[in-house]
Amino acid sequence: MDDDFPLPEVDQTNKPFWDGLSEGRLLFQKCDDCNYSWLPARQECPKCLGANYTWIEASGSGVMTSWVVYHTAFIPAYKDRLPYNVAIVKLAEGPQMATNIVGETDYSNFSIDHPVELAIEKEHGVNVARFRLIGAE
Amino acid sequence: MRGKVVIAGVGHTVFGKLEGRSPVSLNVEACRKALNDASISKDEIDAVLVKYPTSKFQSKFGQTVAEALGIMPRIGGVWDQAGASGISMISFAAMAIEHDQCEVALVCMADNPRTGTRSAYAKPRGGADGSGTHGWVSTTAGYAMIARRHMGEHGTTEEQLAAVAINNRANGAKNPNAQLQIPITLDDYLQSRLIVDPLRRDDCCLISDGGAAVVVMSAERARKAGVEKPVPILGFGQGQTSWEVAQRPDLTRTMAHKSGATAFKMAGVSPKDIDVAQFYDCFTITPIMSLEDYGFCKHGDGGSFVSDGGIGWDGGLPFNTSGGLLSETGMPGMQLVIEGVRQMRGEANLQVRNAKKGIVSNQGGEMHTHSTLILGQ
Numbered sequence A: 001m002d003d004d005f006p007l008p009e010v011d012q013t014n015k016p017f018w019d020g021l022s023e024g025r026l027l028f029q030k031c032d033d034c035n036y037s038w039l040p041a042r043q044e045c046p047k048c049l050g051a052n053y054t055w056i057e058a059s060g061s062g063v064m065t066s067w068v069v070y071h072t073a074f075i076p077a078y079k080d081r082l083p084y085n086v087a088i089v090k091l092a093e094g095p096q097m098a099t100n101i102v103g104e105t106d107y108s109n110f111s112i113d114h115p116v117e118l119a120i121e122k123e124h125g126v127n128v129a130r131f132r133l134i135g136a137e
Numbered sequence B: 001m002r003g004k005v006v007i008a009g010v011g012h013t014v015f016g017k018l019e020g021r022s023p024v025s026l027n028v029e030a031c032r033k034a035l036n037d038a039s040i041s042k043d044e045i046d047a048v049l050v051k052y053p054t055s056k057f058q059s060k061f062g063q064t065v066a067e068a069l070g071i072m073p074r075i076g077g078v079w080d081q082a083g084a085s086g087i088s089m090i091s092f093a094a095m096a097i098e099h100d101q102c103e104v105a106l107v108c109m110a111d112n113p114r115t116g117t118r119s120a121y122a123k124p125r126g127g128a129d130g131s132g133t134h135g136w137v138s139t140t141a142g143y144a145m146i147a148r149r150h151m152g153e154h155g156t157t158e159e160q161l162a163a164v165a166i167n168n169r170a171n172g173a174k175n176p177n178a179q180l181q182i183p184i185t186l187d188d189y190l191q192s193r194l195i196v197d198p199l200r201r202d203d204c205c206l207i208s209d210g211g212a213a214v215v216v217m218s219a220e221r222a223r224k225a226g227v228e229k230p231v232p233i234l235g236f237g238q239g240q241t242s243w244e245v246a247q248r249p250d251l252t253r254t255m256a257h258k259s260g261a262t263a264f265k266m267a268g269v270s271p272k273d274i275d276v277a278q279f280y281d282c283f284t285i286t287p288i289m290s291l292e293d294y295g296f297c298k299h300g301d302g303g304s305f306v307s308d309g310g311i312g313w314d315g316g317l318p319f320n321t322s323g324g325l326l327s328e329t330g331m332p333g334m335q336l337v338i339e340g341v342r343q344m345r346g347e348a349n350l351q352v353r354n355a356k357k358g359i360v361s362n363q364g365g366e367m368h369t370h371s372t373l374i375l376g377q
């Protein structure tokens, strides 16, 4: 079953992102030309289309834009984790990402725009960027 | 070009579990029926526009379908906007006809996700960004994410989501061609299991095998050919957000506002002129947000609009009169166009009396694409 776990596909473009996480840092791309910041990894800035960017470390704080709780395992690897959540987090620096909220399973404590902070966790040997609610136990 | 191009014929297969039927075969059956409905020969067709089957991508699928139809068109191919493709292809056909690029177009779609594969619907959104690693998979989850934000921002409730399902299922229950002919109550809805919270089974469209097709030609040609009940196309429009759900700047806005504004302007009408509506209801949140963005109600008020009589047969807008994706068939959109045509012809199963103008809403992806069609008489 674990052989099926959807591990990230690391390529030349996103390698700095995954390397950063393995060192305990969440990185995003920032355009050298127009200062726009984004995730996931791209080879060009989606705002000015320039190809010059720098990987910057995120502060790790952000807000949860929305979240869902899966009661169905669309991929077998997640069957034993039901119910599990996926949230969209908007980082303080602007980039957004799909992630999971950890440390809280009482969903009545979830609300849109709830502040969150980075909580890097190891998942099948790979560091991934998850978040916890600020102010929760 | 308002009213200069018409839908001259419509056709569809039965919907549901059609063991052994390929998407090509279902397309051919739908086209055969649409040609018969328009009373024209396939020799008159010089454009074949096809939506590729969502469940399985096939290169040059438009040519494969045209080959099976034995047609060598001037214009042919596949249009990929997921569920918005149907109306977008009809729009393209209308523009091509207006500019003498073709004369008569067949626009069709078919798929067999029920008996064939449907793994495409559950695949992770790309692997490179780790979406799959976070369990961020499935189309349903994308809509659930949007629904949650709408609930949080605008106070939309599950009872309001239910109002869409109850309306559409009630209409589908009276449609002898509907795949699911079972009406539901609010209690049924609230007891249906959560798929991806906040969406329940009864928020989600059906999974169906089936095909549907329409014939598009100029009003003049339809008149000369003696087409019995041509339905004029008054307006159309499209709109897209390109951002994946997790990247979208505003989760509670659909591109219906853009596609609707274009179509209403072209048709020279506004929401108050619309007598009957067929809205893409892949999930219950979708028509709620499309109603807002079309201007049938204010932004954020879609939930109370559907639950407080804004849609339905008691003074509201007659809505998804054949059951929509929630009840008639999960096919991505062409059935809504066909029901829109039936209403304008006055031959719908649940006919809206004196309906003069109808709107059809198509959308695709996770609200990535949107297209609108306004039909008249």
Ligand SMILES: [Zn+2]
Binding pocket: A031, A032, A033, A034, A035, A036, A045, A046, A047, A048, A049, A050
């Ligand atoms: Zn830039």
